Amino acid sequence: MDSKILIFLVVILILALAFWIYVNFANRQRSGLDRAYYQKQWQKIDSFKKNGSAGCQLAIIEADKLLDHALKQSGFYGATMGDRLKDANRSFMNVNDVWQAHKLRNRLAHEQNVNLNFVATDKALRSFRSALKDLGAL
Numbered sequence: 462m463d464s465k466i467l468i469f470l471v472v473i474l475i476l477a478l479a480f481w482i483y484v485n486f487a488n489r490q491r492s493g494l495d496r497a498y499y500q501k502q503w504q505k506i507d508s509f510k511k512n513g514s515a516g517c518q519l520a521i522i523e524a525d526k527l528l529d530h531a532l533k534q535s536g537f538y539g540a541t542m543g544d545r546l547k548d549a550n551r552s553f554m555n556v557n558d559v560w561q562a563h564k565l566r567n568r569l570a571h572e573q574n575v576n577l578n579f580v581a582t583d584k585a586l587r588s589f590r591s592a593l594k595d596l597g598a599l
Contacts, residue, residue, distance in 0.1 A: 494534055499598040502527050503590065510582065517582040518569050524589035525566040528559075531598040553595050555588065562588035 506527065509520035525542070532545040535552075539545040546563060553559050562585040568575050593599040 494598045517577055521566050521569060521585050524586055525563060528589050528592050531593055531596045535596050553592050555591055558588040559592045
């Protein structure tokens, strides 16, 4: 392999790693959010899952509210959570998953007889937790 190509690939790899480190750690360290508060709230949310379907619904709704609280405290703007999510779009590693979790919360809040299973609950809660980590709350 040509040494110029090898050097180029190493430089690209280093830049990608630096970007990943920045996205994952830089925002967390300067978020200014009270991590102890968010960890305590997340423990409560996590405990709701033990109460069956109603508990899973409550866990998703409360996780959505907690993320919205973190968005507001982080200075993201908008009249609704959807607007704040748009403003914070680049802050999330898995923005599509966050949107799907928020849409599930909206369905739970506004529709009757939403079919919610453990897999959907787990995926939504993992997305909310990941988003809170991306903001530096957890």
